[in-house]
Amino acid sequence: MARRMMSLLPRWSSRVFSVELDGAPFYFAIQKEHQGEEVPRVFANIQKHDRCYSLLVCSRDRIQRAKFYGELKDKLLRDLPPECHLSPMSSFLPNVKDSLIKGYFVKGSPESSSPIERLLSDLIRHDPVLVCSYMRGEDGLQWTQHLWSDTESQGMEMPNDYYVVPSAAPDYHPSTLNIINSDVFYSFNEACDVLKKCGDIIPEAKSVLELLPSRAEARNKPDFPVIVIEGLDATGKTTLTESLRDTLGATLLRSPPQCLSPWRARFDQEPPLIRRAFYALGNYITAEQIGQEGMKAPVIVDRFWHSTAAYAIATAVSGQVANLPGEGSEVYRWPSDLLQPSLVVLLTLDPEERKRRLRDRGQGETNEEQELDHNQLFRLRVEEAYRRISGPACVTVDASPSADQVLQQVLLLIRGKCHL
Structure with a gap:
């Protein structure tokens, strides 16, 4: 041996x-x-x-x-x-x-x-x-x-x-030597290949594969703008995305998409290679939905590829923020076969205020959210990875003012960038 x-x-x-x-x-x-x-x-x-x-x-x-x-x-x-x-x-x-x-x-x-x-x-x-x-x-x-x-x-x-x-x-x-198409996936085919090879050991993988779009469908360019709202939990994404939907007469989508919910707990138990491929494919399902809905109205998306990549990079690379790949690294590039949004807004919040909001919500936390709470270095790596992703890059918005003030600020960005 x-x-x-x-x-x-x-x-x-x-x-x-x-x-x-x-x-x-x-x-x-x-x-x-x-x-x-x-x-x-x-x-x-x-x-x-x-x-x-x-x-x-x-x-x-x-x-x-x-x-x-x-x-x-x-x-x-x-x-x-x-x-x-x-x-x-x-x-x-x-x-x-x-x-x-x-x-x-x-x-x-x-x-x-x-x-x-x-x-x-x-x-x-x-x-x-x-x-x-x-x-x-x-x-x-x-x-x-x-x-x-x-x-x-x-x-x-x-x-x-x-x-x-x-x-x-x-x-x-x-x-970082193994991060491409291992912790972060940059193509539909690479992520799909992992789940195909898991079919014999993870029966649920076959059910996920049946939901996947064709590559061509995932690249449809919608007629209306696509606005992605990113941020850690309790930064106000749900409130903001719902307000934007109502204000703009838009369609609201979430990533991972609802159709993957029955299998999320199962894949969360798997090692990073398999878990990350599952969530990467969720982005392509969401992209197909964006392509369809974006032909009729603006689309607001609660998290998208930035979240998938930022958490994966921050988990794979331990220690100080300085250990992350440098700005401009190919690790931060947008997948060439994934629909690009018109605007990505990253909501930021003081860590103590975010913790207070999480306590007030009283909801259970994911393993990664628990890690954010007790590991400051992990949180800093996630936030910095968000900022370094390009194609498009995030526009940072302070989420500490009132919900209405945050809404007005984001609407100004949308009107300036997307001409709505």
Whole structure:
């Protein structure tokens, strides 16, 4: 199994490894000879006799890879000794697209090493994982990486041992290497292909596929303007969109569309690759509805592709806002086969006021909304991703005044931009 996994990972010694600790990535590399380098920060604070391991999920089938990665975390949390510490990790070739593979870094005490290694030996025999152990040198100043083979259950390891050395942070956060058509989808066909491949393991995928428009229908250009209202929950989108509908005699649509509601809970349980493809396809269904309704009247849309992309980008890229792809990155481009709105308004609100409004509403929150509330960095990444998306870019409107004042301000934008 391990040798087959290695065939999927050429240039092993050129790869960089990243371990997430307290939401920040720490990097290290490997090399065949040690030249007096310092101990990487990942290993600097590990107790003298602790043992460390890494598991990387490798498979040519990205559906299998995504599913197993999520299942692996549950298995490790369930089966590892309770004193073990589990952290997300990844391996990648710097600046090489689609080179990122994900996994987990395990730290255990000397007493837990035997049960850990029994569990890892079983995994390497049956599952698409590549396992490494990390050993401290006698002088305590060097660490080595040992790549396990499929004979590891007999206590044998492959002869390929590498010294672990510090690595500078890459030019881009490693998650961005795989973000295109993995966390964010930029074409109907790419997202559709994921759900087609899920048909055997997720029966609901077939029901979703039956609702999809043809690509040509999704690109219809309506005669009337299309105005999208974006923003975090409790910024006043519902109130504003309904007021715009009544004031302009417009049609009001929502994304994801109502027809996907029966399956949202099901796909919310899936790993990002599958979940994001589901929501991306929801935008194309909404685009078909826009194309039809926009022939008769202006169309107001409560959320559209900006939301899908902003949340996906902010989830995939951890840590500080500076870790996001830079402004102008292709990550922020609009899908070439998706209908473009005439105007996108982004409602913004002071975080404390938004929390107050959420409490007053008393409604249950999605997992992502809960994350927004307790993780300020995530909220900042979402808001910044919204601002960086182009084609069209968002026009920001302060949602803190009264609902009528916000309505009047947005109507001025619409009249200026859309000539209504």
